[in-house]
Amino acid sequence: xAIVETRSLTKVFKQGELGAVNNVNLVTREGEFLVxxxxxxxxxxxxxxxxxxxETPTAGDILIAGxxxxxxxxxxxxxxxxxxxxxxxxxxxxxxxxxxPLKAQKIPKELHRQKVEWAAALLGIQxxxxxxxxxxxxxxxxxxxxxRAIVREPSVFLLDEPLSNLDAKLRASAREELExxxxxxxxxxxxxxxxxxxxxxxxxxVMVLHQGVVRQIGTPKEVYDQPADTFVATFLGSxxxxxxxxxxxxxxxxxxxLFPEELIPAAAIKLSIRIKNLEYLGSEWILYGVxxxxxxxxxxxxxxxxxxxxxxxxxxYDFAVREADLKFFDKQSEKRTEARVLxxx
Amino acid sequence: MAVNPVDPAGVLRPSPAGMGGGTPPPGRRGFSQYFxxxxxxxxxxxxxxxxPALLYIAAIVGVPFxxxxxxxxxxxxxxxxxxxxVGLANFRxxxxxxxxxxxxxxxxxxxxxxNVLVLIGSTILAxxxxxxxxxxxxxxxxxxxxxxxxxxxxxxxxxxxxxSLYSVINWVLVALHFFPPxxxxxxxxxxxxxxxxxILVQTWRLLPFSTVILxxxxxxxxxxxxxxxxxxxxxxxxxxFQITIPMILPIVNVAVLFGIIFTFTDMTVVYILTAGGxxxxxxxxxxxxxxxxxxxxxxxxxxxxxxxLVPILVxxxxxxxxxxxxxxxx
Amino acid sequence: xxxxxxFYTFARYAVxxxxxxxxxxxxxWMLITTFKQTSDLYNLAGNPFLFNQKPxxxxxxxxxxxxxxxxxxxxxxxxxxxxxxxxxxxxxPAAYALARxxxxxxxxxGIGIFLTYLVPPTLLFIPLSRVVSIxxxxxxxxxxxxxxxSFTVPFSTWLLMGFFKSIPRELEDAAMVDGLTRFAAFVKxxxxxxxxxxxxxxxxxxxxxxxxxxYALTFxxxxxxxxxxxxxxxxxxxxxxxxxxxxxxxxxxxSIPIAIxxxxxxxxxxAGFTVGAVK
Numbered sequence: 001x002a003i004v005e006t007r008s009l010t011k012v013f014k015q016g017e018l019g020a021v022n023n024v025n026l027v028t029r030e031g032e033f034l035v036x037x038x039x040x041x042x043x044x045x046x047x048x049x050x051x052x053x054x055e056t057p058t059a060g061d062i063l064i065a066g067x068x069x070x071x072x073x074x075x076x077x078x079x080x081x082x083x084x085x086x087x088x089x090x091x092x093x094x095x096x097x098x099x100x101p102l103k104a105q106k107i108p109k110e111l112h113r114q115k116v117e118w119a120a121a122l123l124g125i126q127x128x129x130x131x132x133x134x135x136x137x138x139x140x141x142x143x144x145x146x147x148r149a150i151v152r153e154p155s156v157f158l159l160d161e162p163l164s165n166l167d168a169k170l171r172a173s174a175r176e177e178l179e180x181x182x183x184x185x186x187x188x189x190x191x192x193x194x195x196x197x198x199x200x201x202x203x204x205x206v207m208v209l210h211q212g213v214v215r216q217i218g219t220p221k222e223v224y225d226q227p228a229d230t231f232v233a234t235f236l237g238s239x240x241x242x243x244x245x246x247x248x249x250x251x252x253x254x255x256x257x258l259f260p261e262e263l264i265p266a267a268a269i270k271l272s273i274r275i276k277n278l279e280y281l282g283s284e285w286i287l288y289g290v291x292x293x294x295x296x297x298x299x300x301x302x303x304x305x306x307x308x309x310x311x312x313x314x315x316x317y318d319f320a321v322r323e324a325d326l327k328f329f330d331k332q333s334e335k336r337t338e339a340r341v342l343x344x345x
Numbered sequence: 346m347a348v349n350p351v352d353p354a355g356v357l358r359p360s361p362a363g364m365g366g367g368t369p370p371p372g373r374r375g376f377s378q379y380f381x382x383x384x385x386x387x388x389x390x391x392x393x394x395x396x397p398a399l400l401y402i403a404a405i406v407g408v409p410f411x412x413x414x415x416x417x418x419x420x421x422x423x424x425x426x427x428x429x430x431v432g433l434a435n436f437r438x439x440x441x442x443x444x445x446x447x448x449x450x451x452x453x454x455x456x457x458x459x460n461v462l463v464l465i466g467s468t469i470l471a472x473x474x475x476x477x478x479x480x481x482x483x484x485x486x487x488x489x490x491x492x493x494x495x496x497x498x499x500x501x502x503x504x505x506x507x508x509s510l511y512s513v514i515n516w517v518l519v520a521l522h523f524f525p526p527x528x529x530x531x532x533x534x535x536x537x538x539x540x541x542x543x544i545l546v547q548t549w550r551l552l553p554f555s556t557v558i559l560x561x562x563x564x565x566x567x568x569x570x571x572x573x574x575x576x577x578x579x580x581x582x583x584x585x586f587q588i589t590i591p592m593i594l595p596i597v598n599v600a601v602l603f604g605i606i607f608t609f610t611d612m613t614v615v616y617i618l619t620a621g622g623x624x625x626x627x628x629x630x631x632x633x634x635x636x637x638x639x640x641x642x643x644x645x646x647x648x649x650x651x652x653x654l655v656p657i658l659v660x661x662x663x664x665x666x667x668x669x670x671x672x673x674x675x
Numbered sequence: 676x677x678x679x680x681x682f683y684t685f686a687r688y689a690v691x692x693x694x695x696x697x698x699x700x701x702x703x704w705m706l707i708t709t710f711k712q713t714s715d716l717y718n719l720a721g722n723p724f725l726f727n728q729k730p731x732x733x734x735x736x737x738x739x740x741x742x743x744x745x746x747x748x749x750x751x752x753x754x755x756x757x758x759x760x761x762x763x764x765x766x767x768p769a770a771y772a773l774a775r776x777x778x779x780x781x782x783x784x785g786i787g788i789f790l791t792y793l794v795p796p797t798l799l800f801i802p803l804s805r806v807v808s809i810x811x812x813x814x815x816x817x818x819x820x821x822x823x824x825s826f827t828v829p830f831s832t833w834l835l836m837g838f839f840k841s842i843p844r845e846l847e848d849a850a851m852v853d854g855l856t857r858f859a860a861f862v863k864x865x866x867x868x869x870x871x872x873x874x875x876x877x878x879x880x881x882x883x884x885x886x887x888x889x890y891a892l893t894f895x896x897x898x899x900x901x902x903x904x905x906x907x908x909x910x911x912x913x914x915x916x917x918x919x920x921x922x923x924x925x926x927x928x929x930s931i932p933i934a935i936x937x938x939x940x941x942x943x944x945x946a947g948f949t950v951g952a953v954k
Contacts, residue, residue: 054572073680075578087573091591100587104578148577390857391776394768398788398828401765405803405825406791412802421805466694473690484691486938487699493937494702494930495886495904502701502926505708505919511716513704513723552698561945581683610795613888617908631797631889638801639893648801655798662790669786 003156003188004028009060011046020046022212033182035203036192043212044192048158053077065155080149081158086141088133095129098148119151138166139174157189196236208232230334239302246342250329255304257325261318268320275313416648423642435649447625448633455629456608459547463604467555475563492553500617503546507532536626539619543627547614555600562596602661609657708923734920743899747906750816755884757820762827762880770835771861785836792829796889807894818894827880838872875943878936903929
């Protein structure tokens, strides 16, 4: 049974303007970690909030565990949510924060301590129970927010960019903790983020949103290797996919597929590139260049290489891309089409 | 001198203006070295900028404050030139005076009841005004009128509304058949009703101020806290009593403490509405001090009466300081 | 809408309507009374909410031409203007010093200054009445000019402290790196930036001046030198007869302009008040 379902879900804030969320149809899979991915303004947070019951939809329905909940208030939906700022109650201790949902749902008092301690143990915060939120670090606060969410054993978790408020170094370890947590607990989780690295690392499936419309839902591999349109193609992957226009088709190839010609034995298209900029990132090199000669003259491309020694700024080199690595997009609709045979010179 | 980590080679030199805390070279420190270092200059400047206000307050508040104590122990009268100590004579006579005891009791009743009503009323109103709605700006304007209008003028307005013969309130009550004609309540003429009227006007006047402060506290609550409470399953009452109200408690404290001070030390409402009557039933300490000291001419006794305001002031000041200190520790 | 949410919306509107009606009604009543003929006011037979006789401007005429109302207005405005000037002169530098130049004990001093606002006129007025008569200022508006800053300065210092604290220090630091002295930075940079905060303080100081009753009543006896807030309640009573029509007119005319100004600056006032309290 699908835990969360939306049918033609739409939210329009201003009459006559494009909606924040447009006609979204979604069916989650049991126990999956589903990521809503998109830039700011793509509607991902609005969509999440509608599922939580914090925004009322303009049209469409929301189902949780098979029941239509569109008209129900948040407390009647029995879902758990972790906010970007964690929203811990500042005047309550960690223990009281975690026990609050149990009290609100009228769980018998005898069970409170046992459940709180179970949730705290799950997240390793037993020794923090008497502290107040202001005495906790960012990572500890995230764990308290998760404990408060899990203590009710809800059927679905909603997480709204919980890692954004952490500094970069902490983000990686917090991310790992979240993945670990999800594997242990197995609750269906919807996770909102604008960070495509997070999406790829954490998601069982990724739903890419742009301007309130779902561009693609698929596994990380699917959205990365078979992007449904140019938006998905350029949003995932950093540096973004190179796109070149060729007739009525747009051809794309990822920077990591653009190699010096010598390295590619098989059928490939050739490009002569003059280097404009070289970045050494430690683990790899990024080359920024301009195509010279042929129909793509003047177009900028990016290449990603394990080694950049031997390249000089301002010099031209021959690069190539395997034909199998090319993606084709219809110029009009921006959607992906089948491979074509094209003129390259 | 320690090596500057930002500028280990010492390439940057302090500019001739000498801002930033440069220490003078070791050795003899003359006047200019000692008194005119940048940090010393900053301190002098601070004192210079703060000094005038401090001196003024000391003169116009501090001196009379001390004088009030001195007068209370003297026999000063309006128009008298001399000044003699009379020990506790003033205090003895006012403590024996039934007027004074009544005024003290009235002050307490007046303050406590008004502020309880204000607290309840302003909490309800602030919660209602929290969300935006059309016309909220206009409502705010209307709601602020009692506080903004000079209180003496508002009180006179109420005096007209509570007039023994022509009160519009009585007209409405009679029209609704709560009272027979010509037998409607004498709001300012009967002791208990007069006290109720005075409390009503003070509550009316304080409500906007308290509401505004509570509203500020409410809007300071981050938006996702009530949302988290809703998702956690809290209904309206649980969210209000377990989340919202505890979070605005510090601000509520500030509003209540101010309200207590404003009420306990206020003489205007009583002076205009009832002049303390009928028969001292609405006399409060400040109005009694005025009638005794200024109208009656006995400055010393007036001062002694007004000194009974001090314990409340001290208590409130202490509570406010403690709250401020606790807020800082947090 | 969720079920049950409609009830709370209704309750909210009900509360707002009832409260604003109760709070504003006296002023509405003042408005009606202003234009009613005296015989209409004292007519017990008719409905007081209606104009049983034609509305009249006679009360206004009496107020403006047969009392010292306009003179009192002038007194109040003059006292207000001078007190505002004195307050700014004292409070602006003091607030800046407290906000920037003193460390931890600056916060304590700020609270200390604010606490002096809690010392009420009803405690100080008796000794001050003596001081005023010794200085020969009895029955003149100068008595008020001298005494009023005693409560406007603490309050204004507190408000301004809040405003100054919200300006980033880097502003003056950048100016001082460029060669200005701190005081020059204060005058040329901080003050212009804080103009709306300063305006707020001006409005509130002025409103404090018009609100004050005890000193005005004590220091100035019945006269043309009186302030408006004392003149109106005490003078429009000839013997035992209250000229209610003109009284109400006087109250209304004095209250509304201040209310409008106050409203425009309320948000800034709250911001300054709470910043000073929170930090």
